[in-house]
Amino acid sequence: MANIKLTIDDKQVEVRQGATVLEAAKAADIYIPTLCYHPSLTPYGACRLCIVEIEKMRGLPTSCTTPATDGMVVKTKTPQLQQFRRGVLELLLTEHPHTCLVCDRKERCGPGNICLRSPNVTERCVTCAKNRRCELQQVFDYIELKEVTLPYSYREIPIHHEDPFFDRDYNLCILCGRCVRVCQEVRGAGAIAFTMRGSQALVGTAFDRPLQESGCQFCGACVDVCPTGALLERKRKWEGLPDRSVLTTCPYCGVGCQLELHLKGDRIIEVCPSSDNEVNRGQACVKGRFGIQEFVHHDKRLTAPLVKKDGQFVETTWEKALDLVASKLSGYGKGEVAVISSAKNTNEDNYVAQKFARVALGTNNLDHCARLCHAPSVTGLGAAFGSGAMTNTSHEIGDAACILAIGTNTCATHPVIALEIGRAVRQGGKLIVANPQQIDMVRFATLWLRQRPGSDVALMMGMARVIVDEGLHDPAFIDERTENFAAFKESLKNFDLDFVERTTGVPKEKIVEAARLYATNKPASILYAMGLTQSSHGTDNVMATANLAMLTGNVGKPSSGVNPLRGQNNVQGSCDMGALPNVYPGYQSVADPAIKEKFEAAWGVKLNDKPGPTLVEIFDAAYKEQIKAIYLIGENPVVSDPDANHVEKALEALDFLVVQDIFLTETAQLADVVLPATSFAEKDGTFTNTERRVQRVRKAIEPIGQAKPDWWITSQIARRMEAKGFNYENPSQIMDEIARLTPSYGGISFDRLEKGGLQWPCPTSDHPGTPILHTKQFTRGKGHFTPLEYRPPAELPDKEYPLVLTTARKLAQYHTGTMTRKVPGLNAIVGEERVDINPADASALGIADGDMVKVTSRRGEVVAKAKVTGTAQPGVIAMDFHFAESPVNKLTNPALDPISKIPEFKVCAVRVEKNGH
């Protein structure tokens, strides 16, 4: 559609169709004062400051709500408008402390000045934490109000201090409604609302209860949009203005939110989501918004290298520590050392780590925790499509007509992507949630399929069968773009709906409804996470999603595809960097002679073409003393890996263990040498988020203590081991090397990333990146249908262990808690393990809510508090793995998927007993 042309204050303005007058004015750099307007919210028209005069229009329309039309003639600053604005602002100020606003000495008043007029502290801007960041002050200056003649009254509303992270002082509230709207419209939480009416109207929670009881997720969106000091982060309140701000990437989940770190000196005083980007568009979650500064500046951060002497850690110098590590590692035979890299580290750190293993140690004994989360995505989607990454981009999800979210608790694990799901639903999209647990998303799902843990192949094959039987598939797409359909169709014969209903526990009608919803509402997008992958048939599960998508032609188009939601901040990147036993960066096989030759030429050494063992296999080998030393970077397997007792024994069996981390984790405590690494805030580099977007991590503060960046430490060890090619001066150089050797990263450089992230494949320096994969053809050529069979989980409940244990995650905690448990506010939200158990199971076992229970599997036992809740499926209990004092992974089953070698975290058989204490 053609653009609209209009005249604003005698200026010709051209804007897109559908733009408002306010947006048109902004585009033309014409300022119109606003308070209730916010670009991420729908027009509201409440504050009435943005009124304008429009020719041929009655009254004084608000520019924020009035659509611009062709030929419109607008005036934004007539004497009448200014007079009414002064009137409106004066009314606002009768309820908002303003003594300083109208003070004629305000220009000369500095911080900490004592005011001779000495009004009550509640009436002053200089005693407000939002001073000089307050939008009311900006508006006031434009409107030129000289005095407030109407009587001011302090409303004497008690200030809410009771919740974690931020205070609510409604005495400063101007009822712009931004907080209420962002909570409802963008976050879908609805934790706050308008209460009362008339002059008593206010923002509040239901029955004025604390936010913690009102469904608040503490995402901080309300704080971010509040124009005044009504909502303020408690810790940040009296810090004044920041000296500077640094844009970087969030270190938590794989969404890759862009965050502004606001700094004062060498201290982070506030972390705010950046709005000027494609990924999070001004949103964050509780961890990114409030869970960063406290762990970065925590006094338990490792500040010096440690060496264990007589069972005790002793501080040492970098020189000594590095020399020790290098000389020890040099002393083992080839294949006796393994490197475990980290999905939390940057691409550059990971690249250097894998190069270290391959060049300095001459081994492919190398893996990292991606093995435990998305290995089946790499194998499964690799086999079906040729690439194991998300086919589409996060923000497309909001425009999908149908979303199948299977095995993902997106609201808890990828909160900002969950907003896209909410957006899709609000736009009328259908949401099918398939999950054994009644997760938060069920609240707004069109359909909830509550399959038994581990029955996903049957469920999806059942859906595929309905789609084929009812002719809802896309024959043209199947013919042109795929292969092996006939064999796949044949395999559907085993999945008649009676069998599927019996196997999954999902009623037939629901399976049919799901199949129809998915096949007929296009574009349809599949989202999945560890509910599918962490299974002894994880690869089959992933292939089943690929089959469904190809069957309905939902690949290669906007808002469609198969989208594995990557868990950690850089799990995509660490795989891309080849921190895996079988591939070099860019998934180039170590067994391929041509590729081996390429890397040998580049790195100047002979390389090993034998793929190494995978993560669980490394610990098995260590247990069997085949592997004698491990160089472990930024992981905590004692808490995170399955059958943790076994892992601990394996680590104890080692001759030499080096752990490199930011805290003395449970695993680090077992180490011989501990090397202090920098956190994300102290280093440069890149993370690749779940949608394949490579984004910059920028150094915001100097390293804490003597901490050093991981790439630097690894390089130093390598150099001491006389390995070549480790003379890096900065991560930018490392990225240049990555780009030279990795086709999909070929066009990526720090220079280009300054302008924003790039989605791989980005083969050349002029390539714009690839938001959607497989648009014209699949990466592997034709999409491959895989016939599947149902296989039950490796361990099923029996008499002795009658219940199923599945592992889960909470929004306010992250992974093994190394970072999040350093944040008191997050602990206040979720601070301890709660075993979710269905009321029926609980009552059969005589367990009441809050009782301590003992959970026992064939591998170990754990004691924790029970939470009796209907969110748990009958027969299934759920536990988190955030809490080292109740390490659920002592129970989990290390049974592996034969292809991807992922262990089966999601299903094991347990017994639950009421515990005496």
Place this chain on the structure above:
Amino acid sequence: MTFKEVQEQAVAEWEALQQNQKPRIFVGTATCGRAAGAMAVLDAINKELSKRNIDAIVTQVGCIGLCYCEPMVDIVKPNRPRITYANVTPEMIPQLIEDYLVNDNPRPDLAMGTIGKGSVEGIPDFMQLPLLKPQVRIVLRNCGIIDPEDIKQYIANGGYSGIARVLGMTPEQVIDEIKKSGLRGRGGAGFPTGQKWEFCQKAPGKERYIICNADEGDPGAFMNRSLLEGDPHSVLEGMLVGAYAIGANHAYIYCRAEYPLAIERLKIALKQMEEYHLVGNNILGSNFNLDITIKEGAGAFVCGEETALMASIEGKRGMPRARPPFPAIAGLWGKPTNINNVETWADTAVIMQKGAAWYAGFGTEKSKGTKTFSLAGKISRTGLIEVPLGIKLREIIYDIGGGIANGKQYKAVQTGGPSGGCIPANLLDLTVDYESLAQAGSIMGSGGMVVADEDTCMVDMARFFLTFVQSESCGKCTPCRVGTKQMLNMLERITRGEGRPGDIEHLQELALMVKSASLCGLGQTAANPILTTLRYFKDEYEAHINEKRCPAGACTALVNYYILPDKCEGCMICKRNCPVEAIAGDRRMIHVINQKKCIKCGTCLDMCPERFKAVTKVSGKKIAVPSEPIPVVAKPKATQDTKVAGTP
């Protein structure tokens, strides 16, 4: 059964009822009747009939409009017109039944009028009574006449013939006919109804909604309630007509929850419509489908504003939103939606029954047809009326309303509820139509008329309405939320005698700003009572501010009571009745009011015997009285008149 057969049957039954040999008794049991005790009267009738073993048909009907006469009972005996009795009490019933039903004495002394053919000696024709003669009952034609819980009585009186006719027309033809009728929205804004329907009909989209706005919230307004209670089918038929014309298949009636009887009668009506295929799928055998949902309001005045109303139906907080987009384009659930008020819908039904030309024959050139008003306040005959537009205010207030009660002086009338304005006595010859009322600074509104007399302080009246809109503001937009509060504060200050020079200008400025800058109709009209009283009664404001005087003597803070020494006889009646013991004085001592203790309740003034008239209420001046009680000095004898009045 075809609809024609239904009609024939209904008419036959109606005729049979009229020819019936049993006596028929009608009791007005609408909310106004019930408030006056109609249910007890009904009870007494039933008891008396069974006691005497009289076989009579007792019917509950809606309000005929004469609220001041409630409870009203009508009795029909064969071959006699219907006789209306006013202000009936349960105690009167045995005698009335004995006199009229048993002894055939129609008691002309108790009767108010006759309705229908024939006459009874000594009883006037009800419709020729001065209060009814100027009225034209179109919307209210059935109210008080038919049984609102019997669809057949509605059908027998021409009901649903409008929709039957409409189903044979194209939607465009229906809209055209409504346009020709000149009907304008009776909710108050007066937008041409046909044009409004056309906007919605032409809006892009498959699904459309219509809504009946029955959230009548103005203090002193009860037109819609009476209509829904007395003749719900007329509104429902209008909705069928509109839905057909617009192409809507879903309808909502948003009725305030404070109208339980109206809701109950609507529910009964809907059920009966289902029986006769007048709602649901394939209405009257056509392809036209309409479902009608009753949605009870959430108790907020602002929910009468259309965008707030839709938000409320959607389950959200009832807050208005900015337009565009207009509801005709994106209304309920984002779909094209047409909202009309109860009376407008009822009008469209009768227009389709009797034709546009007939309807356009009433009213003025720009304001066609009739309008219902509720007359309240200091008027002699409160009630519900329906008059042709273009009638003079004088006719409404004096001919229909009977002027001011207790012989007081007429001062002003507030039209349009709290959003309307005060029209002063010197504009009594103003014609009541949309344009004239707007020109006078007021609005038609949904039809509330509150009459003020000489005892009404106009500043206080403005304050009263401001109190209402201030507490009913939704709190969304700044001018309305804070502006109404600040204006109210100023008015309260002025009525307390704490007004300051410049207040009037400031108030005017604030009022204009709130009017211009508010988001919705509530805020935009909230200042009307102030603006019109400032326009017509500025002198009262000035008296309050400059002289600390309330000319009407209504603002207690500005009023003082004194006992006149030359009139007080020391009878001690006022002293004994003073609730705060503020009066000093013994027998035959001139009493003195302690002004510091006095709470200005006026009891002394009311209690002082008429023959003395010793207590006086003054504002803005002081009266010299003794500081302490002193003996009464002998006075000339009281006149003959007062003696008579004083004799028991």
